[in-house]
Amino acid sequence: MKYFVVLLPMKDEEKSKAFRNDHLNYLEQxxxxxxxxxxxxxxxxxxxxxxxxxxxxxxxxxxxxxxxxVVTGARGYEIHEWEMVSDAVLPN
Incomplete structure (x- = not known):
């Protein structure tokens, strides 16, 4: 499994407020x-x-x-594969 950092820059603050619960539910799932x-x-x-x-x-x-x-245009997105270096114990 690889790690990908997705930056979600603000595009529309009002849409961001309106779709916050949908976004959080999506992330929870x-x-x-x-x-x-x-x-x-x-x-x-x-x-x-x-x-x-x-x-x-x-x-x-x-x-x-x-x-x-992203679907609603509240935020843009930018993706970078991330090669993590850490001494932390991580989940598999």
């Missing part, structure tokens, strides 16, 4: 499927980030494109 390593908003209000666990860039892009924030 993907988390239950084991597809999310970490997630969170940027405290300066410029957007947020999700680190997906996926087998390929294409799978990570599909996950990003299905996020209600």
């Amino acid at each position: 993907k988390g239950k499927e084991g597809k999310i390593f970490a997630k969170g908003r940027f405290t300066d209000g410029t957007g947020g980030m999700v680190i997906y666990r996926a087998s390929s860039f294409e799978e990570a892009e599909k996950l990003a494109k299905e996020d209600p924030y």
Whole structure:
């Protein structure tokens, strides 16, 4: 499994507020499927980030494109494969 950082820059703050629950529900579901390593908003209000666990860039892009924030145009997205280096004990 690979890790992909998906940046979700703010495009429309009002849409972001309107679709927040849909976005959070989507992330909750993907988390239950084991597809999310970490997630969170940027405290300066410029957007947020999700680190997906996926087998390929294409799978990570599909996950990003299905996020209600992206579907509705509330947020854009930018994907980077992340080669994590850490001494932390991580889930398999």
